[in-house]
Amino acid sequence: MSxxxxxxEDDRExxxxxxxxxxxxxxxxxxxxxxxxxxxxxxxxxxxxxxxDLGLPDGDGLAxxxxxxxLHALPILIVSARHQEAQKIQALDxxxxxxxxxxxxxxxxxxRMRVALRHRxxxxxxxxxxxxxxxxxxxxxxxxxxxxxxxLHLTPNExxxxxxxxxxxxxxxxxxxxxxxxxxxEFTEHTHYLRLYMxxxxxxxERDPAEPRHLLTETGVGYRLAAQ
Amino acid sequence: MHPxxxxxxxxASTLGPALRSAALGLGLLLLATVCSLALDSQIxxxxxxxxxxxxxxxxxxxxxxxxxxxxxxxxxLAFNFFFVPPRFTFAVDSHEHLIALLTMLVLALVIxxxxxxxxxKTESARRSLLRAQQLQELAGELVASTxxxxxxxxxxxxxxxxxxxxxxxxxxxxDGSLDFGLSLGDxxxxxxxxxxxxxxxxxxxxxxxxxxxAWYLPLGxxxxxxxxxxxxxxxxxxxxxxxxxxxxxxxxxQALQRLQMERAAQASQHEAARQQLQSTFLAAVSxxxxxxxxxxxxAASALQTQGDRLGETERSRLLDxxxxxxxxxxxxxENTLQLVQLTSASHAAQPLQRSWESMEEIVGAVLHRVxxxxxxxxxxxxxxxxxPLIEADPVLLAQLLxxxxxxxxxxxxxxxxxxxxxxxxxxxxxxxxxxxxxxxxLQAQIFQPYARGDQSGTRGAGLxxxxxxxxxxxxxxxxxxxxxxxxxxxxxLCLPLSPQQPLAGELP
Numbered sequence: 001m002s003x004x005x006x007x008x009e010d011d012r013e014x015x016x017x018x019x020x021x022x023x024x025x026x027x028x029x030x031x032x033x034x035x036x037x038x039x040x041x042x043x044x045x046x047x048x049x050x051x052x053d054l055g056l057p058d059g060d061g062l063a064x065x066x067x068x069x070x071l072h073a074l075p076i077l078i079v080s081a082r083h084q085e086a087q088k089i090q091a092l093d094x095x096x097x098x099x100x101x102x103x104x105x106x107x108x109x110x111x112r113m114r115v116a117l118r119h120r121x122x123x124x125x126x127x128x129x130x131x132x133x134x135x136x137x138x139x140x141x142x143x144x145x146x147x148x149x150x151x152l153h154l155t156p157n158e159x160x161x162x163x164x165x166x167x168x169x170x171x172x173x174x175x176x177x178x179x180x181x182x183x184x185x186e187f188t189e190h191t192h193y194l195r196l197y198m199x200x201x202x203x204x205x206e207r208d209p210a211e212p213r214h215l216l217t218e219t220g221v222g223y224r225l226a227a228q
Numbered sequence: 229m230h231p232x233x234x235x236x237x238x239x240a241s242t243l244g245p246a247l248r249s250a251a252l253g254l255g256l257l258l259l260a261t262v263c264s265l266a267l268d269s270q271i272x273x274x275x276x277x278x279x280x281x282x283x284x285x286x287x288x289x290x291x292x293x294x295x296x297x298x299x300x301x302x303x304x305l306a307f308n309f310f311f312v313p314p315r316f317t318f319a320v321d322s323h324e325h326l327i328a329l330l331t332m333l334v335l336a337l338v339i340x341x342x343x344x345x346x347x348x349k350t351e352s353a354r355r356s357l358l359r360a361q362q363l364q365e366l367a368g369e370l371v372a373s374t375x376x377x378x379x380x381x382x383x384x385x386x387x388x389x390x391x392x393x394x395x396x397x398x399x400x401x402x403d404g405s406l407d408f409g410l411s412l413g414d415x416x417x418x419x420x421x422x423x424x425x426x427x428x429x430x431x432x433x434x435x436x437x438x439x440x441x442a443w444y445l446p447l448g449x450x451x452x453x454x455x456x457x458x459x460x461x462x463x464x465x466x467x468x469x470x471x472x473x474x475x476x477x478x479x480x481x482q483a484l485q486r487l488q489m490e491r492a493a494q495a496s497q498h499e500a501a502r503q504q505l506q507s508t509f510l511a512a513v514s515x516x517x518x519x520x521x522x523x524x525x526x527a528a529s530a531l532q533t534q535g536d537r538l539g540e541t542e543r544s545r546l547l548d549x550x551x552x553x554x555x556x557x558x559x560x561x562e563n564t565l566q567l568v569q570l571t572s573a574s575h576a577a578q579p580l581q582r583s584w585e586s587m588e589e590i591v592g593a594v595l596h597r598v599x600x601x602x603x604x605x606x607x608x609x610x611x612x613x614x615x616p617l618i619e620a621d622p623v624l625l626a627q628l629l630x631x632x633x634x635x636x637x638x639x640x641x642x643x644x645x646x647x648x649x650x651x652x653x654x655x656x657x658x659x660x661x662x663x664x665x666x667x668x669x670l671q672a673q674i675f676q677p678y679a680r681g682d683q684s685g686t687r688g689a690g691l692x693x694x695x696x697x698x699x700x701x702x703x704x705x706x707x708x709x710x711x712x713x714x715x716x717x718x719x720x721l722c723l724p725l726s727p728q729q730p731l732a733g734e735l736p
């Protein structure tokens with residue numbers, strides 16, 4: 001049985017394009033043009049992944065993120081125009097899995113969906129405990145990090161930061177999520193911690209810290225551990 | 229109405245002058261009596277009479293009409309008592325002396341009347357002169373004044389100098405009501421409002437509302453009323469005072485009207501410039517949109533109508549063109565939107581979303597995106613270790629760097645250097661290319677929206693550099709262009725470093 005995708009998008013062209021592209025990739029696609037239609041479809045049948053536009057005719061997609069998170073553990077991918085940056089962060093903090101900027105390339109959309117589906121139902125599936133990509137190997141259970149063939153020594157906070165990114169490998173994690181998970185809820189405004197710790201981590205892990213391969217910056221939003 | 233040059237305190241003004249004029253009159257009479265008594269043996273009765281007449285003339289010239297008449301009467305009585313036989317009585321023994329005394333009395337009264345009239349005329353001439361001077365001075369000051377507040381202050385001072393008042397001056401607000409600085413009495417506000425409505429003078433002597441004890445005068449002409457003036461505690465008979473008040477108000481009204489017209493002219497000039505800018509902007513944006521749209525439509529329609537007959541390479545070339553034109557349109561849209569946001573008036577109220585950022589990260593993220601189009605790997609990066617953090621909007625800075633790199637990739641065929649360094653409390657980010665150097669004459673122009681270096685109609689980031697500069701200045705920094713030695717251009721972004729860094733040592 002093929003995977004079900006719910007596309008919530010009010011623009012007809014983009015909706016049709018997504019339907020066509022995702023269909024070619026073997027997904028079964030349902031579409032909704034508004035929050036209310038999406039809610040009705042969700043009640044009827046639960047999809048495997050939701051692709052959601054934020055600016056919808058009858059409200060903000062953020063409301064749907066909260067609605068879905070309250071009921072289901074299915075992955076949500078935000079697709080939105082750049083000027084909604086603050087909304088995007090809000091949606092991610094509210095539980096969306098990833099985001100994509102309009103205009104986007106289809107290849108990027110498919111890659112993000114694959115990552116989101118791999119993490120499907122994070123709450124139910126066994127927690128991610130290891131990450132391997134190119135010259136980086138991280139094993140959370142044994143707390144070992146190997147980069148470029150050499151085992152690394154990380155400070156406790158560096159390790160916590162890396163571990164948080166490993167658990168969401170391939171997906172963007174917002175500044176707020178990282179700060180609150182690593183340092184605590186009262187540190188969510190201390191973005192300079194992240195800047196300094198990421199610089200230290202990159203210095204240890206990356207071959208060229210200025211052009212990172214693994215620890216990617218999502219400018220203005222958060223960080224992403226490369227998964228491919 | 230009080231004389232312009234006699235600002236005496238109200239309480240002393242009733243008693244003081246009365247005492248002074250009595251003393252002066254008595255003194256003059258005493259002097260005449262003493263002189264006449266002293267010279268009694270040498271001069272005749274006629275000469276003594278003349279001495280008294282002299283005293284009366286002097287008294288009449290210096291005293292008010294009533295005291296001077298009293299003085300004349302007293303002089304006749306004193307002359308009668310001291311000198312007319314029988315002396316030291318008020319009795320008169322001959323008809324001749326009686327007639328002489330009566331003549332002297334009439335003469336003294338006539339002289340006193342004439343002198344008082346002369347004095348009034350002199351006084352009035354002096355006052356007119358002072359008022360004319362005041363009007364002249366005020367006119368001079370008003371010409372130099374550049375704001376309504378200044379005009380109001382000058383007008384208030386001029387009124388207070390001439391009229392004991394209290395005097396009130398209120399300007400008309402744009403909605404037509406009067407702007408009373410602090411709340412005034414209802415009667416006063418009502419009077420001034422009415423004076424504005426009727427655009428006419430009200431109060432004693434004006435023929436309208438004579439029962440009031442204040443003059444209400446409009447400022448400015450009927451067509452363009454600027455405000456109103458109220459002068460309280462006035463006298464209906466003071467014709468000259470009223471005329472002077474009118475003259476002052478007319479001067480003030482003219483000055484206010486001139487300022488209003490200047491403001492209107494300035495506003496319309498401003499509006500015209502704004503519309504001009506807007507239409508240039510729109511024309512340029514639509515021009516810049518049309519070019520890629522034409523390419524998109526061309527490629528897409530070619531695929532649509534001739535797709536089957538085109539070769540594989542030709543089809544993929546058209547598809548590439550569609551993708552790159554669309555990419556160009558996307559960045560153009562983003563730049564236009566961002567520039568409008570950054571330079572609009574509302575931006576001042578909505579400051580940048582600043583946070584502590586690492587330039588190394590921003591540069592890395594931008595390069596990550598730009599490298600997708602940098603297939604020949606032309607961009608080389610030089611970033612020193614341990615750069616200080618900057619307080620900035622990372623999305624805007626990333627856009628700035630993307631624009632600079634895109635430009636460099638488009639206009640120069642060779643290697644491109646991206647370099648970050650810190651120098652003298654500044655962070656400098658340079659993008660250097662080996663393309664054709666931009667002529668010095670064009671260097672300032674290319675930062676204007678829709679000026680383009682080459683002028684040849686090739687496409688460019690029409691407002692990319694204008695946006696870059698706007699982003700730099702929004703961060704309190706600057707963006708400069710200089711020609712490189714050995715050919716090429718170097719764009720340098722300078723950002724101020726905050727003296728206080730969030731301390732690494734503090735990290736938990």
